[in-house]
Amino acid sequence: MKRFQDLVLGLHDYWRGQGCALVDPYDVEKGAGTFNPATFFGVLGPRPWRVAYVEPSRRPADGRYGENPIRFGKHHQYQVILKPPPAEIQDLYLQSLEEVGIELRSHDVKFSHDDWESPTLGAWGVGWQVWLDALEITQFTYFQQMGGVDLNPVAVELTYGLERIAMVLQGKESALDLVWADGVHYRDIWQEKERQFSIYHFEQASVDRARAMFDLAEAEAKACLGAGLVFPAYDHTLRCSHLFNTLDARGALATAERESYIARVRALARQCAELYSASLEHDAQSPR
Amino acid sequence: MPNLLVELGVEDLPAQEAGLLAEAFRAAWVEGLRQARIAHGEVRLYWTLRRLAVLILDVADKQADLVEEVRGPTVAQGLDPAGQPTPAAQGFLRRYGASPEQLVRKKVGEKEYLFLRAETPGRPTPELVSDILGQVFRSLPCSKRMVWDDSGLAFLRPVRWIVCLWGSKALPVQLGQVRGGRETQGHRFLKPGPVTLDTGEAYVDALRAAYVLVDPEERAAAIRQAITSGEREHGVQAALDPELWARMVGSVEWPVGVLGQIPRESLQLPPPVVVAALHEEGKFLPFLRGKEIAPQFLGIAEGVGGSTVRAGYERVVSIRLRDAASFFEQDRSHRLAERVPHLKMIVQEARLGTVWDRVERIRAYSRALARALGLDEAILDRAAYLCKADLATVMVREFPELEGVMGGVYARLDGEPPAVAQAVEEHVLPTARGDELPQSPYGGALSLADKLDFVAGSIRIGEMPTGSRDPYGVRRRAAAVVRLVLEKRMRVDLFALLEAMDGLYPPAVPGATVQDVRQFLVDRLRGALVERGLTHDVVEAVLSPPRGDFLGVWERGQALSGMRGGEELVSLAVGLSRVRNITREHPGRSYDPRLFEEEAERQLFQAYQAVKASAHKAVERHDFGEALRLLLTLRPAIDRYFDEVLVMCEDGAVRANRLSFLGEISDCFLEVADLGKLVLSSKGEQGS
Numbered sequence: 024m025k026r027f028q029d030l031v032l033g034l035h036d037y038w039r040g041q042g043c044a045l046v047d048p049y050d051v052e053k054g055a056g057t058f059n060p061a062t063f064f065g066v067l068g069p070r071p072w073r074v075a076y077v078e079p080s081r082r083p084a085d086g087r088y089g090e091n092p093i094r095f096g097k098h099h100q101y102q103v104i105l106k107p108p109p110a111e112i113q114d115l116y117l118q119s120l121e122e123v124g125i126e127l128r129s130h131d132v133k134f135s136h137d138d139w140e141s142p143t144l145g146a147w148g149v150g151w152q153v154w155l156d157a158l159e160i161t162q163f164t165y166f167q168q169m170g171g172v173d174l175n176p177v178a179v180e181l182t183y184g185l186e187r188i189a190m191v192l193q194g195k196e197s198a199l200d201l202v203w204a205d206g207v208h209y210r211d212i213w214q215e216k217e218r219q220f221s222i223y224h225f226e227q228a229s230v231d232r233a234r235a236m237f238d239l240a241e242a243e244a245k246a247c248l249g250a251g252l253v254f255p256a257y258d259h260t261l262r263c264s265h266l267f268n269t270l271d272a273r274g275a276l277a278t279a280e281r282e283s284y285i286a287r288v289r290a291l292a293r294q295c296a297e298l299y300s301a302s303l304e305h306d307a308q309s310p311r
Numbered sequence: 312m313p314n315l316l317v318e319l320g321v322e323d324l325p326a327q328e329a330g331l332l333a334e335a336f337r338a339a340w341v342e343g344l345r346q347a348r349i350a351h352g353e354v355r356l357y358w359t360l361r362r363l364a365v366l367i368l369d370v371a372d373k374q375a376d377l378v379e380e381v382r383g384p385t386v387a388q389g390l391d392p393a394g395q396p397t398p399a400a401q402g403f404l405r406r407y408g409a410s411p412e413q414l415v416r417k418k419v420g421e422k423e424y425l426f427l428r429a430e431t432p433g434r435p436t437p438e439l440v441s442d443i444l445g446q447v448f449r450s451l452p453c454s455k456r457m458v459w460d461d462s463g464l465a466f467l468r469p470v471r472w473i474v475c476l477w478g479s480k481a482l483p484v485q486l487g488q489v490r491g492g493r494e495t496q497g498h499r500f501l502k503p504g505p506v507t508l509d510t511g512e513a514y515v516d517a518l519r520a521a522y523v524l525v526d527p528e529e530r531a532a533a534i535r536q537a538i539t540s541g542e543r544e545h546g547v548q549a550a551l552d553p554e555l556w557a558r559m560v561g562s563v564e565w566p567v568g569v570l571g572q573i574p575r576e577s578l579q580l581p582p583p584v585v586v587a588a589l590h591e592e593g594k595f596l597p598f599l600r601g602k603e604i605a606p607q608f609l610g611i612a613e614g615v616g617g618s619t620v621r622a623g624y625e626r627v628v629s630i631r632l633r634d635a636a637s638f639f640e641q642d643r644s645h646r647l648a649e650r651v652p653h654l655k656m657i658v659q660e661a662r663l664g665t666v667w668d669r670v671e672r673i674r675a676y677s678r679a680l681a682r683a684l685g686l687d688e689a690i691l692d693r694a695a696y697l698c699k700a701d702l703a704t705v706m707v708r709e710f711p712e713l714e715g716v717m718g719g720v721y722a723r724l725d726g727e728p729p730a731v732a733q734a735v736e737e738h739v740l741p742t743a744r745g746d747e748l749p750q751s752p753y754g755g756a757l758s759l760a761d762k763l764d765f766v767a768g769s770i771r772i773g774e775m776p777t778g779s780r781d782p783y784g785v786r787r788r789a790a791a792v793v794r795l796v797l798e799k800r801m802r803v804d805l806f807a808l809l810e811a812m813d814g815l816y817p818p819a820v821p822g823a824t825v826q827d828v829r830q831f832l833v834d835r836l837r838g839a840l841v842e843r844g845l846t847h848d849v850v851e852a853v854l855s856p857p858r859g860d861f862l863g864v865w866e867r868g869q870a871l872s873g874m875r876g877g878e879e880l881v882s883l884a885v886g887l888s889r890v891r892n893i894t895r896e897h898p899g900r901s902y903d904p905r906l907f908e909e910e911a912e913r914q915l916f917q918a919y920q921a922v923k924a925s926a927h928k929a930v931e932r933h934d935f936g937e938a939l940r941l942l943l944t945l946r947p948a949i950d951r952y953f954d955e956v957l958v959m960c961e962d963g964a965v966r967a968n969r970l971s972f973l974g975e976i977s978d979c980f981l982e983v984a985d986l987g988k989l990v991l992s993s994k995g996e997q998g999s
Contacts, residue, residue, distance in 0.1 A: 033319060069389075087371055087637075091634070091637070092633070093630055093636070106459075107460065107461070107957070110460070110461065110469075110471065110488075113323075114320060117499075125502050127620045128500055128615065129500075129615060129617060129620075130567070130615060130619060130620060130623065131567075131612035131613050131614075131615055131616075131620045131623070131624075132499075132613060133323075133562060133563070134322070134323035135326070135562070135592065136323070136324075136325030136326060136327075136328075138455060148457070149455055149457045149467075149468070153322060154594075155621050155623065156612075156622075156623020156624055156626075156627065157594050157595070157610060157623060157624050157625050157627040158623060158626070165457050165459055165469075167457055167458065175461075176460070176461060177438055177460075178455075190626075191623070196629070196630075197624060215834070274656075275657060276656075277655070277656040277657070277665070278656070278657055278658035278659075278661075278665075279658050281660050298793065308610055
C-alpha cells in the first residue's frame with residue numbers, strides 16, 4: 024500500500040524528472056501553496072521556472088475540530104509550477120497520477136471548469152478542478168495575473184490535494200484513517216492539533232489582539248516596502264493574510280469590513296509584486 | 312464539390328459553455344463563407360468539450376467572381392472640356408488597370424461621377440480557408456479569455472490541434488503555433504493518441520471508433536438511455552433540470568452511466584438538501600420516488616464505469632451528505648429566530664445597509680400589505696422577521712440555492728406556526744431558475760414585500776437596468792411583482808405603498824426617485840398585460856391615468872377587451888374624446904343644473920344622475936364590466952348633446968357651467984379608462 028509519505032516521494036520523483044527544483048514548504052503560515060514565494064515571485068518575470076514542493080496550508084475556517092473526514096484547518100498541498108507551460112501539460116499531469124499508482128483506465132477523470140482567483144493576492148487564472156470519480160483532487164490553473172501584474176509568459180500551477188489522493192490510493196473513507204508511515208496514522212499526527220486549532224480559531228482567539236497584530240504586520244510590511252526590502256515585506260503580507268483568515272474564522276468581520284481587510288492585503292501583495300518586477304528589469308538574474 | 316472539415320482541438324472547455332461556443336463556431340463559418348463568396352451546402356456541427364467541428368458539404372472550388380462598380384472622380388473633375396480624361400481620371404484608370412472606354416457616367420445625388428466596373432476573379436477556396444479560420448477563431452465569443460503561450464492567441468482554453476480537410480486533402484492552416492493536418496485525437500483514456508482521417512465524411516465514424524461521440528445528439532441519447540434504465544430498474548423518476556442536463560451532455564466524450572446508492576442515514580435529511588448536494592457542480596442526478604428522495608443516484612462518467620468509479624462516487628456522495636448532516640446539526644443548535652441578529656453582520660449591497668436593515672424594510676412593507684390584504688399582521692410580521700435568517704445558517708452558506716427552503720425547514724422544526732414557515736419558504740419565489748409562485752397568501756404577500764424592497768432599493772442606488780444589462784436581477788424581480796399582484800389577485804395600491812416606504816431608504820442617487828420606481832413597475836405591467844393578450848390601445852386606455860392598483864388595471868383591461876367590437880363603444884369613445892378635449896383646460900367641477908338651457912343638457916344630466924351612483928359602486932367593487940355597461944347607456948345622450956348644444960357659447964357663466972358638468976362626466980369615465988386612447992378604425996376594431 025502507498026503510504027502518505029510514499030505519495031509525496033512519488034510526486035517529488037516524478038516532477039524532479041520533469042526538471043523541477045524541489046524546494047521546502049515556506050515557514051510562514053499561509054492559506055495555499057500559491058502564497059509560497061517560490062510561486063508568488065517565481066511566476067513573475069520572463070525567466071523559465073519549474074518548481075515543486077509540499078505546502079501545509081492553513082485555512083482556519085475549514086477546521087472541524089478533527090471530526091470531519093476531509094475538512095481540516097490545515098491540509099497538505101503538493102504544488103507544481105511550470106513556466107512557461109509545455110503544450111502537453113495535461114498529459115504530463117495525468118502521467119503523474121499514474122506514477123503514484125492511480126490507474127486512469129479504471130477511473131472517471133474529468134477536467135471540470137473552475138477558474139481560480141485569489142482576491143487577497145490579486146491573482147487569477149483559468150483552468151479546472153480535476154475530478155477523480157467526482158472527488159476534487161487537483162486545482163489546475165493557467166495563471167494569468169499575480170499581484171495585479173500580467174504574467175508573461177504565463178505559468179501553470181498544479182495543486183494536488185494530498186489527503187484526497189491518498190484516500191483514493193488507500194481506499195479510506197476518512198483522511199484520519201490514512202497511513203502516513205508504517206505504524207503511524209494521519210490521526211496520530213494531526214487530529215489533536217486540528218481539535219486545538221479549531222477551538223483556538225472559532226472560540227479562543229482574541230479578536231482585539233488579532234486586529235492589533237494585523238495592523239502591526241501591515242505597518243511592518245509597509246516599512247519594508249519603503250526600504251526596498253521586498254522579501255521581508257512579503258513575509259509580513261503573509262502574516263496579514265493569515266491574521267485576516269483568523270478574524271474571518273472567528274466570525275469577527277462583517278461583510279463590508281471583510282472586503283476592506285482583503286483590500287489591505289491585496290494592496291500589500293500588489294506592491295510586493297510591483298517592487299519585485301521592477302527589480303527584475305534592473306537585474307535579469309534577480310533572485311526568486 | 313468537395314466537403315470541408317475543420318476541427319479545432321482544445322483543452323477541456325467548460326461543460327455549460329461548450330455547446331454555445333459550438334453554435335457560435337457554426338454561425339461564424341457560415342458568415343465567413345458568405346463574406347468570402349464561397350457557396351456551400353449543409354453545415355453539420357459536431358462538438359465535445361475537447362473539440363469544435365464543422366463538416367461543410369459541397370463547398371465551391373472557388374469563390375464567386377466579384378463584380379463591383381467603383382466610383383471615381385466627378386465628371387467635372389475627371390473629364391476635360393474635350394471629354395478626355397484629366398490626370399485625376401487617369402490615376403483612377405491606372406489603379407484598376409482600365410482603359411478610358413470602360414468609364415461609365417452615373418449620377419449620385421446631384422453630381423455625376425465616373426464609374427468603372429471592376430471584376431475580381433474568385434480565388435480557389437483552399438487558398439482562403441486559412442484566413443477564414445483565423446477570422447472565425449477571433450470572432451468566437453468567450454466568457455473569459457486566457458493566453459497559454461507567446462503566440463498572441465487568446466481563447467477560452469488552449470488550442471492544441473487542428474484538422475482541416477478539403478475533400479481528402481489536408482490544407483495548410485495555422486493558428487498561433489498549431490498547424491492543421493489530418494490527425495485528430497481519440498478518447499483521452501480509451502483510445503489515446505492520434506486518429507488519422509482520410510476525408511471529412513469519415514469524421515464521425517472514425518471518432519466513434521476511437522470512443523468519442525462527436526454528435527451531441529448521440530451523447531444525449533446515451534445519457535437518456537442510462538437515465539431511463541435507472542428509472543425502470545428502481546421504479547423511480549429522475550429529478551433532472553435543464554442546467555444539469557446541459558452539463559451532462561457537455562462534460563463527457565463517451566458517456567457511461569454509473570448508478571450509486573445513497574447511504575440510508577442520509578435519506579433522513581430534508582429532500583431539498585439531498586438534491587442540492589447531488590446537483591452540486593452538476594455532479595449527480597438524484598431520483599425521486601413520489602415526493603421522497605430515492606436511494607439511487609446517477610453519475611455520467613467519462614468513458615469508464617465499473618465498480619471503482621461507483622465506489623468513488625458513493626464515497627463522494629456519502630462524505631458530502633455527511634457534511635450536509637453536520638451543517639444541519641450545527642444550524643439546529645440554535646433556533647432560527649436566534650440567527651436574526653447575525654444578519655447585522657451580513658451585507659449584500661453595502662449602499663442599502665445590512666441584511667438586518669433589509670429585513671426591517673420588508674417588515675414595514677409587510678405591515679402595510681397585511682392591512683391592505685386583510686391578512687393577520689402578527690403572522691406576516693413573524694414570517695418577515697424570520698425570512699432572511701437562513702442566510703446566517705451554514706447550510707445556506709454552503710448551498711446558496713437553498714435560501715428560503717432552509718428557512719422554511721428550520722422554522723417548521725422550531726415549531727413556528729405553519730403559515731409562518733410556509734411564508735418563509737415561499738418568499739423567495741419565483742426564483743431565477745423557476746417560475747413557480749407562492750401558494751399561500753402569506754407567502755405571496757411576503758414575496759411581494761421582498762421584491763418591492765429589492766426593486767425600490769436597487770433603483771434608488773442607481774442600479775436601474777438598462778437594455779439587456781441587469782446584473783442584479785432587478786427586472787426579474789419587478790416582473791415578479793407584477794405576476795404576484797395579477798396572479799395572486801392582490802388588491803393593493805403600489806404607488807401609495809412605495810410613497811409611504813420612501814423614507815426607509817438612504818438618500819437616492821441623483822436622478823433616481825420613487826417616481827422612477829413607479830414608472831419601472833408600470834412598464835413591467837404594460838409588458839405583462841400585452842403578454843396576457845390585451846391589445847396595446849386597451850393597455851394605454853387603462854393605464855391612463857397610471858394606477859397603483861395593478862390588479863384593477865388588469866381587470867379594467869379585461870372588461871374593456873370584452874366590449875371591443877361593439878358599435879356602442881365606438882361611438883361612445885368618439886363622444887368622450889370630444890368631452891376630454893373640450894374640458895382639458897377646465898379644472899372646475901362645480902355646476903348648477905338650473906343654468907342648463909337646452910333639453911339635451913337636461914337629458915344628459917338625468918341620464919348621468921341615473922347611472923352615476925351605481926357606476927361608482929361598480930367601480931368600488933371592481934366590477935368594471937358593469938361600470939362600463941352603465942356608462943355606455945349615456946351614449947345617445949352624449950351624442951345628442953354634441954349635436955344640439957354649443958358648449959363654447961358667448962355667455963361665460965353658461966359656458967363654465969357646461970364645462971364643469973362635462974368635466975365631471977369625463978372624470979367618471981376615467982375611473983374606468985381613458986376611452987379616447989382606443990384605436991377606433993374599423994380595421995383596428997376587428998384586427999386587434
